[in-house]
Amino acid sequence: MTKRTMLENLExxxxxxxxxxxxxxxxxxTQDRETLAKALADPRWSPYALSLALEQRGLxxxxxxxxxxxxxxxxxxxxxx
Numbered sequence: 001m002t003k004r005t006m007l008e009n010l011e012x013x014x015x016x017x018x019x020x021x022x023x024x025x026x027x028x029x030t031q032d033r034e035t036l037a038k039a040l041a042d043p044r045w046s047p048y049a050l051s052l053a054l055e056q057r058g059l060x061x062x063x064x065x066x067x068x069x070x071x072x073x074x075x076x077x078x079x080x081x
Contacts, residue, residue, distance in 0.1 A: 019074035020065050040070060 018026075021040070025033050036054075039045050045053075047063035047070070054061050068074045 017075050019069055019076050021061060021069040021074065022076045024059055024061055040066065 025036055028036060039050055039053075047066040050066055051061055051063040065074070069076065
């Protein structure tokens with residue numbers, strides 16, 4: 001019989017987190033969520049311009065976060081959202 005060690009099977013804890021874009025969208029009411037989803041999908045909105053427009057309305061989303069979300073390089077993709 002093999003002796004088991006105390007630290008056998010030690011692995012880092014990974015907590016699934018959504019990106020801030022998804023977090024902000026989840027905090028909005030249905031109409032605002034739909035409006036933001038349309039803006040995110042609209043190529044006429046540059047990430048920077050959308051970030052500024054959202055900031056003027058009290059929502060802080062950096063243009064880099066918007067870009068990552070649009071390119072599907074955010075944690076939402078890992079969670080299948």
